[in-house]
Amino acid sequence: MLQTAPLPDTIADLLGIGGTLGAVVGGLVGAALIGTLMLTMTAVAGPWAKRKITAAFTDRYAVNRVGPAGLLIIAADAVRLLSKELIVPEGVDRPAWDIAPLLLAWSALLGFAVIPMGNGIHLADPEIGLVYVFAVASIASLALVMAGYGSNNKYSMLGGLRAVAQNLAYEIPLVLIAASVVLFSGSLQMSEIVAAQAEPLASVAGVTVPSWYAFVNPFAFALFMIANLMEVGRNPFDIPEAPTEIVAGYQTEYSSVYFVLIYLGEFIHIFLGGAIIATLFLGGPAGPVLPGILWFIAKIWAVFLFTQWARSALPRLRIDQLIQVGWKGMLVLSLANLLLTAVIVGVIA
Amino acid sequence: MSLEEPRPTDVGETADGELDYDALEALLGETAIDREEHVNAPAFVVRPDEVQEALEALREQAGFDYLSCVTAQEYADRYESIYHLKKYDDPTQEVGVVVPTPTDEPVSQTGEPVYRTADWHEREAYDLVGVEYEGHPDLRRILLPETWQGHPLGRDYDPEKPQVVPFREHANPLEEDARVETGEADTMFINVGPHHPATHGVLHVKTVLDGEQIVDVEPDIGYLHRCEEQMCQQGTYRHQIMPYPDRWDYVSAGILNEWAYARAAEDMADIDVPDYAQVIRTMSAELCRIASHMLALGTFCLDVFGDFTATFQYAFRDREVVQNILEDLTGQRLMFNYLRLGGVAWGLPEPREEFFEKTRDFLDDLPEKMKEYHNLVTSNEIFQVRCVDTGELPPAVAKQYGATGPVARGSGVDIDLRRDDPYGYYDELDWDVVTEDGCDNYSRVLVRLREVEESAKIIEQCVDLLAEWPEEERTIQSNVPRTLKPDPDTEIYRGVEAAKGELGIYMRSDGTDKPARFKIRSPCFCNLHTLREMTQGEYIPDLIASLGSLDIVLGEVDR
Amino acid sequence: MIGMLKSMATTMKHALDGEKFTVQYPEETPEVSPRFRGVHKFSQERCIWCRQCEDVCPNDTIQIVTDDKRNGEEYNLHIGQCIYCRLCEEVCPVDAILLTQNFEFTGDTKDDLAYDMEELKNVPWYKDIDPLASREPDRGGWIGEGEGEVDYQ
Incomplete structure (x- = not known):
């Protein structure tokens, strides 16, 4: 197991700065590095990969004119979006309306601070890492409400309200399922959870299957995947946006930079969801041959691909049906899962 | 009104299903002051203050439960409203009710209490022609803006006169936030459209919400009004009208629309159509129906799935094949x-074999594609949860609103003019009318999907017929004079089964080569009227889904 | 659940088979059928100035100006207004007006789309197909026999 010092310490050592200053500089540089990595992934995903993937599902060509394989569309889109006019509609609730896009992007980025990405790329490793991730990720709900309420638009309002209802319905199952993982690993610390999954589970025909929690408890994994789709608001749970119903929900009134921030925030949220799934269920950065960070990124993208796949084939639920699924289905199932896990862990231990 | 409406013993119907108009006249008694002969059916002239009485008698006792259309027109000496009545059980049994009103006081009793569908029809008549309907619950303009001056299809209308609308007349849509119509103060008014991702064109639905639930909706139409009726009145029968029907329902149902005009005009001027041409017409019309239903399915999925659904693209891919075949045949897509x-x-385009092969290839591939749609759409549990039992339209309500086409058939109303009032080559071919009893959004989707299969059956038989047609008998046109001038005051109302329902044309000639009145009975117009019934108490997503399941084309609603 | 999985399997199948149904225009030009109706081409030499096309046109797209001896002076056609119904071609007794398969035309202003006689004459064939010949092979079309060259005058 590549258990090394957290990234800030490594950077501080490299720069030869010690003490508090070293911690601060190391932290800042490390955060900037990881932030850049995530934003780069988002930039690839938003204007390019998403279009390519959707096009593949729908038998079309997609962006292929600008640059090799259309990759330069990323630059073109960035310029296009940033050069648009930032329209501030009449009667918006100013501070709230302005803060919401920032908060949305920021809350998702913060989550990556405690995710171990392999090869020592790990900003911090607090003992309550898992709780921290869920705590910061759910700040996004606040941003959605602010955007929905602050926009002075009825569609935004409906979107904001839907977001709240949806968040309430999925957050509890999400945390409960994560709790079942904690029961296995016996720790809330992210590095511990990853380390616990490194042990071999079984050996099939000479290949050692690691005890990733996706293998140990596939039921919890499936539940978490669904809850995660709800969290990131993708089909069949893209109800707060629902472009064909309520135009674009909470983001209806945003344009230009603010729109970019919201868009960015959504994608970082998908990636954060992927990172949490990778860490909790897929052994974090573990994998053969390739360096851990690459495995980690590959796992995140696999989850991203899954959201896009679901989007191509699954209809959107109605808000009341979603609430039903959340409270009557997911909550009960995740409680059952927690109970079952507790019993199993209790018996084995 | 109960669901199981026992069919009343129809007065005026003889044992062999024919209509005895003398018996009908006797039924109307004093109410009928005169009788007119129209090409499609006789019509009774009724005094303007006895409209409801006459309609009531015909509906309750003679079984005319289907008000197909209301046509209004202005003569030199009078206004006239014509109610075209039919029966859902047998649409060939028709009768007209003509209501003349004087020019200086064009007021006539409304038919709305008898037939709900008259609501919109009469509003349109008021809007465009200027007949006023006494007792109408909501006599406002429907196609033109509220501030419009004059009635464009009236005789003294001056199209050159500019329409000056003072600024104060513009209502500010943002002014009112809540509309209290239920007595509860916490409703929210919201404009769905005219610019909304899911209204299938420029439709404006004024919606009152209670939370997410719909208290009331009112479709506001007319944004795409292009004076189609007037344009047809300015074109000659022989050539100039035919290009326009393509533009009513412009989403690939062109030939079905053209057929509506062709059928009406041919019956009016007594023109024969060679059998060979009828088979080609039947085939191309069914190709259009497939294209149109594919589009309906695709856009409906867009509404229910969200904007990244693959089904939309697949439906377009298959529609593309149909369009290629139609391009080969007609020269346009x-x-x-x-x-x-x-x-x-x-x-048929030469070489004929190539055309047949292309069409047969399409038909051969179709079953697999339909299976794919069923996998993607109808068997998907979330889709079922979303669509079953939403947007319900009971058959009795559907009839009241004059719903036709897949909307009526999805409510179990067994009406299809191709079978009930045969034209073209349909009665020689082996196919079935599809109905579903679910009355919900899901049924309407199913009806369309199954109708695609039936259309494929028809096309297959047509292709076989065409392939074996003797070479010397391949006449594509009968002899028609270069200039058509039907006898003065010939009146006709004829409908065909277009992709969306009964598309009817009313024409009156005045002895010239252009119709004096050209009225289009649009199926989308009537079907859209049912939206309010469908969506009461449902959620916003259901409103969008119901709107999609109606499969309206605003070009045809507004004309 | 099974239905949902079937849906997802269907879209995945499409993603993996790599087939595309869209066309990379303009690198790949679409095949238009022989009957396709595009921009008009007009032959001054053939025209007998009978005005039938002008009369039949449903929305007054064609404007013909003749002198007092009925000799043609102008033949204007506003292709931005045209609805491509092909009635002018249909009524023309001498095939002087014809709809080519050419659909690729642009104009910066509305006026650019009002074509006069000369511009109508210079409309290029699409992929060198003579529409008349391909629509009705037995009539020979506008192209001179055996030349192989597209020149219809």
Whole structure:
């Protein structure tokens, strides 16, 4: 197991700065590095990969004119979006309306601070890492409400309200399922959870299957995947946006930079969801041959691909049906899962 | 009104299903002051203050439960409203009710209490012609803006006169936030459209919400009004009208629309159509129906799935194949202008074998594609949860609103003019009318999907017939004079089964080569009227889904 | 659940088979059928100035100006207004007006789309197909026999 010092310490050592200053500089540089990595992934995903993937599902060509394989569309889109006019509609609730896009992007980025990405790329490793991730990720709900309420638009309002209802319905199952993982690993610390999954589970025909929690408890994994789709608001749970119903929900009134921030925030949220799934269920950065960070990124993208796949084939639920699924289905199932896990862990231990 | 409405013993119907108009006249008694002969059916003239009485008698006792259309027109000496009545059980049994009103006081009793569908029809008549309907619950303009001056289809209307609308007349849509119509103060008014991702064109639905639930909706139409009726009145029968029907329902149902005009004009001027041309017409019309239903399915999925659904693209891919075949046949992909009075413009493209092969390939591939749609759409549990039992339209309500086409058939109303009032080559072919009893959004989707299969059956038989047609008998057009001048005051109302329902044309000639009145009975117009019934108490997503399941084309609603 | 999985399997199948149904225009030009109706081409030499096309046109797209001896002076056609119904071609007794398969035309202003006689004459064939010949092979079309060259005058 590549258990090394957290990234800030490594950077501080490299720069030869010690003490508090070293911690601060190391932290800042490390955060900037990881932030850049995530934003780069988002930039690839938003204007390019998403279009390519959707096009593949729908038998079309997609962006292929600008640059090799259309990759330069990323630059073109960035310029296009940033050069648009930032329209501030009449009667918006100013501070709230302005803060919401920032908060949305920021809350998702913060989550990556405690995710171990392999090869020592790990900003911090607090003992309550898992709780921290869920705590910061759910700040996004606040941003959605602010955007929905602050926009002075009825569609935004409906979107904001839907977001709240949806968040309430999925957050509890999400945390409960994560709790079942904690029961296995016996720790809330992210590095511990990853380390616990490194042990071999079984050996099939000479290949050692690691005890990733996706293998140990596939039921919890499936539940978490669904809850995660709800969290990131993708089909069949893209109800707060629902472009064909309520135009674009909470983001209806945003344009230009603010729109970019919201868009960015959504994608970082998908990636954060992927990172949490990778860490909790897929052994974090573990994998053969390739360096851990690459495995980690590959796992995140696999989850991203899954959201896009679901989007191509699954209809959107109605808000009341979603609430039903959340409270009557997911909550009960995740409680059952927690109970079952507790019993199993209790018996084995 | 109960669901199981026992069919009343119809007065005026003889044992062999024919209509005895003398018996009907006797039924109306004093109410009928005169009788007119129209080409499609006789019509009774009724005094303007006895409209409801006459309609009531015909509906309750003679079984005319279907008000197909209301046509209003202005003569030199009077206004006239014509109610075209039919029966859902047998649409060939028709009768007209003509209500003349004086020019200086064009007021006539409304038919709305008897037939709900008269609501919109009479509003349109008021809007465009200027007949006022006494007792109408909501007599406002429907196609033109509220501030419009004059009635464009009236005789003294001056189209050159500018429409000056003072600024104060513009209502500010943002002014009112809540509309208290239920007595509860916490409702929210919201404009769905005219610019909304899911209104299938420029439709404006004024919606009152209670939370997410719908208290009231009111479709506001007319944004795409292009004076189609007036344009047809300015065109000659022989050539100039035919290009326009393509543009009513412009989403690939062109030939079906052209056929509506062709059928009416041919019956009016007594023109024969060679059998060979009828088979070609039947085939191309069914190709259009498939294209149109594919589009309906695709856009409906867009509404229910969200904007990244693959089904939309797959539906377009399959529609593309149909359009290629139609392009080979007609020369155009949407605005076909293929039918001519007395036949079709072109025979099959040479080499014929290639065309047959292309069509047969399409038909052979179709079952697999339909299976794919069923996998993608109808068997998907979330889709079922979303669509079953939403947007319910009971059959009795559907009839009251004059719903036709897949909307009526999805409510279990067994009406299809191709079978009930045969034209073209349909009665020689083996196919079935599809109905579903679910009355919900899901049923309407199913009806369309199954109708695609039935259409494929029809096309297959047509292709076989065409392939074996003797070479010397391949006449594509009968002899039609270069200038058509039907006898003065010939009146006709004829409908065909277009992709969306009964598309009817009313025409009156005045002895010239252009119709004096050209009225289009649009199926989308009537079907859209049912939206309010469908969505009461449902959620916003259901409103969008119901709107999608109605499969309206605003070009045809507004004309 | 099974239905949902079937849906997802269907879209995945499409993603993996790599087939595309869209066309990379303009690198790949679409095949238009022989009957396709595009921009008009007009032959001054053939025209007998009978005005039938002008009369039949449903929305007054064609404007013909003749002198007092009925000799043609102008033949204007506003292709931005045209609805491509092909009635002018249909009524023309001498095939002087014809709809080519050419659908690729642009104009910066509305006026650019009002074509006069000369511009109508210079409309290029699409992929060198003579529409008349391909629509009605037995009539020979506008192209001179055996030349192989597209020149219809």
